[in-house]
Structures are given as structure tokens and as C-alpha cells.
Amino acid sequence: MDVLDIARWQFGIITVYHFLFVPLTIGLTAVIAGLETAWVRTGKEDYLRLTKFFGKLFLINFAIGVVTGIVQEFQFGMNWSDYSRFVGDVFGAPLAVEGLLAFFLESTFLGLWIFGWDKLPRGLHAACMWLVHLGTLASSWFILAANSWMQHPVGYRFNAESGRAELTDFWAVMFNKVQVVTFPHVVFAAYMTAGTFVLGVSAYLYMKKRHEADRPMYHHAIRIGAVVTLLAGLGVAITGDLQGKVMTEVQPMKMAAAEGLYETSESCAPFSVFTVGTPDGKEEKFAVTVPCLLSFLGTGSFDGTVEGINPLREEYAETYGSDPTSKAFTEGDYTPVIPVTYWSFRFMMGLGFFAAGGAALILWLTRKGRTPGVRWLGVLGLSLPIATTLASSWGWIFTEMGRQPWVVFGLMTTESGVSPGVSVFEAATSLVVLTSLYALLAVIEVKLLVTYIRKGADPYEEPPRVKVGGSDDEDAPLTFAY
Amino acid sequence: MELTTVWFALIAVLWVGYFCLEGFDFGVGMLLPVLARDETERRVMINTIGPVWDGNEVWVLVAGGATFAAFPEWYATLFSGFYLPLLLILVALIVRGLAFEYRHKRGEDTWKGRWDLAIIWGSFVPALLWGVAFANIVAGVPIDADKEFTGTLFTLLNPFGLLGGLVTLTLFATHGAMFVALKTDGDIRHRARDLAVRIGAVAALLAVVFLAWTQMKTGTAVSALAFVLAALSLVGGLLAATRGREGWAFVGTFVTIALAVIGLFVALFPDVMPSTTDPAYSLTTTNAAATAYTLKVMTWVAVVFTPIVLGYQAWTYWVFRRRIAVHHIPTADLAGTPTS
Secondary structure (H helix, E strand, O other): OOHHHHHHHHHHHHHHHHHHHHHHHHHHHHHHHHHHHHHHHHOOHHHHHHHHHHHHHHHHHHHHHHHHHHHHHHHHHHHOHHHHHHHHHHHHHHHHHHHHHHHHHHHHHHHHHHHHHHOOOHHHHHHHHHHHHHHHHHHHHHHHHHHHHHHOOOOEEEEOOOOEEEEOOHHHHHOOHHHHHHHHHHHHHHHHHHHHHHHHHHHHHHOOHHHHHHHHHHHHHHHHHHHHHHHHHHHHHHHHHHHHHHHHHHOHHHHHHHHOOOOOEOOOOOEEEEEEEOOOOOOEEEEEEEOOHHHHHHHOOOOOOEOOHHHHHHHHHHHHOOOOOOOOOOOOOOOOOHHHHHHHHHHHHHHHHHHHHHHHHHHHHOHHHOOOOOOOHHHHHHHHHHHHHHHHHHHHHHHHHOOOOEEEOOOEEHHHHOOOOOOHHHHHHHHHHHHHHHHHHHHHHHHHHHHHHHHOOOOOOOOOOOOOOOOOOOOOOOOOOO | OOHHHHHHHHHHHHHHHHHHHHHHHHHHHHOHHHHOOOHHHHHHHHHHHOOOHHHHHHHHHHHHHHHHHHOHHHHHHHHHHOHHHHHHHHHHHHHHHHHHHHHHHOOOHHHHHHHHHHHHHHHHHHHHHHHHHHHHHHHOEOEOOOOOEOOOHHHHOOHHHHHHHHHHHHHHHHHHHHHHHHHEOOHHHHHHHHHHHHHHHHHHHHHHHHHHHHHHHHOOHHHHHHHHHHHHHHHHHHHHHHOOOHHHHHHHHHHHHHHHHHHHHHHHOOEEEOEOOOHHHOEEOOOOOOOHHHHHHHHHHHHHHHHHHHHHHHHHHHHOOOOEOHHHOOOEOOOOOEOO
């Protein structure tokens, strides 16, 4: 393996791993803030118990998301220094702004929320979690703007003298047409993840005899989770459809690769449910298809034209493959790895539909206060957050692998972005150290989550009514301490 | 003033913020086995930084992001060049951050003991390595015509670099002890104050040698002034500590770190990474910078949002202004295990 392969694997592993924790973080902050607000307004004990319970689970998850996020910020420079030099003028700004606007907000107000139960009035305490949520949204906005620019570079010019892309219009980057459909898609997916998490954990506890006394509370929580899941799922589907249309326009190769569509279809392109191609990915051997559906997904009309892989490959080779000194040149092929894009696209959608279906079923089973006695409710419930989380992973694998061989579409190939000065030893050390550390942390995290899920929500404990800074009794023990 | 100079100054400010804030929580982490005598005291120490350590750490993320945006070449050369030390810092920050959040989640002594090690080493390693890295940035490293670092890990482990590491290590330990003295009450408060003075004396000695050496290498009149004031501030802080004035003592180490970092950046200017291979290959605020347009956009963002961030971070410190003593620690931890 050379540095390029190692750096690719590291980026893939580290980023997919990081994003296992991110959607739940984004979504749960909103759910927890909502639950706490409900408690502040109604005074119902269950809302506070659920706030604290999901707050605890959230913090276990959030911690890993934060610490693995540090690596994200550093590894562009470490492994992809030529990429950083080439795009820094455009790509660096959203990253810097993300830190200033989002990370400070999240970390500061989360600290206040965790330790502030006996230091802040109730409304202000709940507001802290809303601000954390605002921070996660801001963070998503800026990092997705940066990513969308890689998919569809806008608001820049290529400066031949400095040999890099330079920003000309910040607002164009912020409101890139890819960005405005990607941001809601990712955020809705995050809400869906949180919805399934609340639903799944509550369904599991609802089925446990040990927690029988709390059944009404978990019943309520199941329904909250299911409603969040379904509403968010609808949002995911609508924005996903819009994304497909933008993708067909700006990254036709990705759409074709998602479908395994080898030849251009002038009208009524079929949607493939299952395709087997030749090993070199150039030809279709066997396919099960739904007529005209792809045309509809890609263009909004059943007789729209969808370009195929083979003509696009030739077109790209002609446009970009003539100048070997260009950063857009590759000796290889301007086609992504078709089986990966094809299957990741289907796994993403399949898992998403599965989660929505599961949530709908459970919502129906618990309708009008019904108390289902089916044994598999807990198992089905717990499988849903796993499905939504993996759906997000596959979505990212699709969107990033589908862009290949580009790191910035049409401007720079991934192979020309790697750090030239980094040795195989350094890169391999980093890959081995980080992946083994991450594996260990995953084991610890999952074990902790399981332990705390099994415990269930703690009994109600009335938080003290205080003014900002705490009560007058300076000797009272802290309500919360590490 | 040129926007590139403004951004050089702003990045200096971000590093000042990072070292002045995370500096003390590195110190608290490192001194965990030295200052705390039992589990409750360890929890007292950890809880002094519990609500703020994450916010403190964001300063380095913003410093990294701002360097990426304002000086892409600096970001690329530095991060790909100082590869293994940065990897070590990353690993340290990962295990340390998790340790704060996970340590209290289970009751067993072995569980807590392991996370204590993560806190101690996870604080020690970056406290040392940031100093090594900054000393090398200021002194210069081999950089070729393509702006690539051509040295190895051992290039960085030179006497000047290592001395820089020892300076940050001891300064952060002093700063951390001052913070514990300021934020706790009871026995541990007095022990922290005494220890701060003792480590502080060593830190002062090392810092004077290091800053004088830096001044001889690349200093200017302004950096000399900053270094002298830094040294005076440290002495003042230590004197305040011996008189039991913990607030002033903490201000002393805070200002020392700030002035030392400012002095280093002044000594570095107008280079951002001098090349020892050939001065013509040095990265400067001009040849490493982003375009004027990007810098202008970023300046607007920074001007509007930095005061807001400073405002709410300061407010957090005010909300958590009370000292913590042994009797404030709940008798059972979150895992439900009674504290010994």
C-alpha cells in the first residue's frame, strides 16, 4: 500500500466512524430540549425523567463524537496537504467559521446544561440545550457547505498563477444548490435517527418487567419517538428526491453509477432494483428494474433523459484527461467503483424505509393507548436506530465514493490531493493507531450505553429552584458532579 | 494594516486563548495524582474544570480552522510536517476528553484508575508537545522549495525544541495549580498554592532561559519587551501566591502565558514557518496567505462573533464561580457507588 491508499482508508474509516455519533447528537439535542421545555411548561414529572435519561445517553454518545471530530479538523492538513493547499482559500473559511460559530456554542452551553441544574433557573437551563442544538445545526450548515463545494464547486476561480482555487463569492458557497438540498436531508436524517433512538430504547424498556411501573411513561416516549421518526422520514424522502434531481444535473456520473445505468436513456429510464454487471463495470449482465422510475427520480418526468456511465466516461476523459500536469488528470478512469455506489445507494434507502416502516407499525400498535403484548416489540424497536445510523453511513459512503475519482469535482482528483511529504511509515502508524483506538472506544461506548439503557430512567427528583449562579446555601452539595 | 498581518495577529490571539485556558486544565489533569489524596479530592479537581474544559479545547480547533482558511500553506506544511507529534497530541486529546465524560459512569476502582491515567497522560503529552512544536516553528525547520517539511520526528527533538516543551509543561502545571488554589477550598487549596510556587520557580527558570534563547535567535525589541513582562508577571504571580492572593496569582500565570505566546509570534513575524534549508523557502504571512477576499470575509465573521463568544464563555466562568470543596461533592457518584 502507498500513502494514497492508506490515506484513503484512514479518511473513510475515521469519517464514517465519526458520523456514527453525529446524527444522534444533532437529533437528540432537539428531542431533549423539547422534552425539557415540556417539563418546564407543564411540570409533568415524566418529561423531566425522560429529559435526564436521554440526556445521560446523549452525553455518552456526544463525548465520542466530539473527540473524534478533532481528528477531522487535523487530518486534511496531515494526510491531504496538497488538497489543503489547493482548496484552502475556499474550503478553509467554512471550517474556521464552523469552529467560531458552532463549536464554541455547543461546548459552552453543553457545559452549562450538564452542570447547571443547581446553577440556572429552569427556563434558562432548557434554553441552554436549545442553544446546543442551534450549535449542531450551525456546525452541519458550514461543514456541509464545505462538502457541497467539493461535489459542485461554485463561487471560486482557478488562479493559474498560484495554482489553486480561490474564493470569489462566499454567499455562492453558502447557498450552493447542492448545499441547500443536502443540509435539510442530513438534518432530517439526524432527527430520524434521534426519533428511532427514543422509540427503540423506550420500546425495549417498555417490554421489561423490571420497569413495569414506568410503562405509561415509556408508552408515551415510544409515541413521541415514532412521530418524530415519521415526520423526519418524510422530510428525508422529500429532500432526498430533490437531491437526486440536483445530482442528475451537476454530477450525472454519480446518478448513473448509483443506478448502474450503463447507456444513456433518452426517456423512461428504468430504476434498477438489482443489477449485476461485468467485473470491469462496463456492462450490465442481469437486471431487475421498474420502468421509467429513474427518469422520474432524476428529472421529475417519466420521459426525462438520464445519461449513462459509458458515454459520460468518454466525455470526462476528453474534457479532463488530456493534460497530464493538471490536477484533474488521472491515468485511471473517470468512473467511481460501480458496485459500491450502486449498493450503498440501495442500502441507504432500504434501511431508511425499513426504519420508517418499523416506526409506523409501532405507532399503529400503540394507538389510542393500546398496550401491545408482542414480544418482538423491543427487538424491532432497538433495530430501528441501528438502521437509521447505518443508513447515514451508507449515504455518506455513496456520496463520497460516487464523486471519485474526484476530490473536488472537475477540479482535482483525490490522488493529486495526498500529502507528498508524508512517509508510508507515518501514514500507516496513524491508520493503525487511530483505528485500534477507535475500535477500543467503540467497545467501551456500546457497553456503557447498554448499561445505562438497561437501568432505565431514574426516579423523579425535583431540581432546586435557583437564581443564576446557584442557591444562597453555599455549602449545599452539587446536584451534579463528575 | 495589511489583512494578512491582521490574520497573523488573530491566529496569535487564538493560540493565546487556547494556551491560557486549556493550559490550566492540562495542569489540573497532570497534577491529579500529585495534588489529590483520595477519590473525593480527585473529583474536586476534575469538577473545577468539568463545565469548561470542552469550551477551552475549542480554541485549538478554531486556531486550526483559521490557519487553514487564512494561511492554507502554513496549515498544509505544518500539519503534514509535524505528523507524528500531532498524532500523539490527537490521541492524547481523544482519551483525555473521553476520560472526563466516562470516568464517573462506573463505580469500579480499576475503571476510574484507568481513566485517571488517561487524564494524566492525556494532559501531560500535549502540554509537552505543544511547546516542542512552537519552539520549532519559531526556530525554523527544514522546508524545501515546494514548501514541504523535509525533516523527521528527530529533527524536532532538538535541545531548543525540548526546552520549549519543558517550559510549556511546567508553566501549564503552575497555571493548573494556581487554578486549583483559586477554585477549591479546604486542605487541597493550600497544597495547590504551595505546589504552584514550587513548580512555578522551576518554570520561571526554564522560561527565562528559553525566552532569552529565542530572543537571541530571532527576537525584536517588541518581543524582548513581551518576554521581560512575561517573566515579571510570573514572578508577580508567584509572590501573590505566597501571600495567599490566589486571584492575582492566577492572573499572573495567565498573563505570563499570554505574553510569552505573543512574544513568540512577534519573534516569528513576518515568517509563519521559517526554513532552515534556505531563507528564500520560508513561509511568510504573504506567500502562505489566502486571498484578500477570503481574509475580508473572515474578518467580518471574526469581528462580529468573537465578542459574542468571549461574552458567553466569560458568563460560564461567572455562573460556575463558586469554589468547590470536599463537602460539595455528592456522596455517591453517578454510577451509584458511594465515594470512599
